[in-house]
Amino acid sequence: MTESAAWRPVGAVDPLTLVEARNQAHHALQLPAMAATVFVPFREDYSHLNFGWVDRFSAFTSHDIPTTSGTVQFGIRLADLTLLLLVDNDIQSMCPMHGKTNSDAKAWLLAEAEKLGLDGEKFTAASHSKIPAHPVADGALYDVAAHAQAMAEFCNYYGNANLILEAVRATYLNIHPGPNEIRMWPHHFDIAVLVTLEEGDPETAKAFGFGFEPGDSSCEQPYFYTYPWPRSQRPEILPALTGLGQWTPADTWFGTLLAGEDICKVTADQQQAAVDAYLRDAAEHCRVIAINHP
Structure with a gap:
């Protein structure tokens, strides 16, 4: 599912100062991507791994995951760096990343997956792609509050x-x-x-x-x-x-x-x-x- 609305002006934040916000967002994105890797039905071209933009949530979401509870997607809302669980295209559960670690987020993802009857062991064994290094990969806390305006600017860029x-x-x-x-x-x-x-x-x-x-x-x-x-x-x-x-x-x-x-x-x-x-x-x-x- 991909949705767009209207153009959002950019420039409130100097584009040359967005690196830290980008790196935190990139690392946070790997968490729902891990869920997509193991739960979205496999495709030979690996396109099951990619995400689509949903403008009404300012979020990227995975492909559909069939469950007995409905059609599920994992995603991330960029405006405030919040992990999302969607059921039948509506947000059912959220995990704000500010002040949390990757381990905290993985625990949330695991718990939500198991509630839906998905195989938690598969998620536990999953690993994410290698991306540019950042302290959050080694257990540091995400600091969204310090980069709130930059995160909002990224939302504008991606929506546009x-x-x-x-x-x-x-x-x-x-x-x-x-x-x-x-x-x-x-x-x-x-x-x-x-x-x-x-x-x-x-x-x-x-x-x-x-x-x-x-x-x-x-x-x-x-x-x-x-x-x-x-x-x-x-x-x-x-x-x-x-x-x-x-x-x-x-x-x-x-x-x-x-x-x-x-x-x-x-x-x-x-x-x-x-x-x-x-x-x-x-x-x-x-x-x-x-x-x-x-």
């Missing part, structure tokens, strides 16, 4: 990203095989779409993608991006981008990037139009580059 990605994705629905669903992978923490242009091995089939990343080692601030696939191609002459955004440097991954600080320079009432224009323009350039790849 889902909104824009839905709009741009819709323009490519006539392509076959076409775009996948808008999903977030807990390991990477980005929300994205891949538009496949031909059948074949996913590693070599022509495609292009676009999405939003809250920041990483290549760019510490939130950013939108596009890229052609396979990624190895880089034309000697790149087409000019209209409006915001830029092509990434030659010594990094190949694609385009629109940084949060550039979005924040736009007036609040123009942000949505500016990001939408960037993503449509850059995605189309990447589509053409992918098609022309030998």
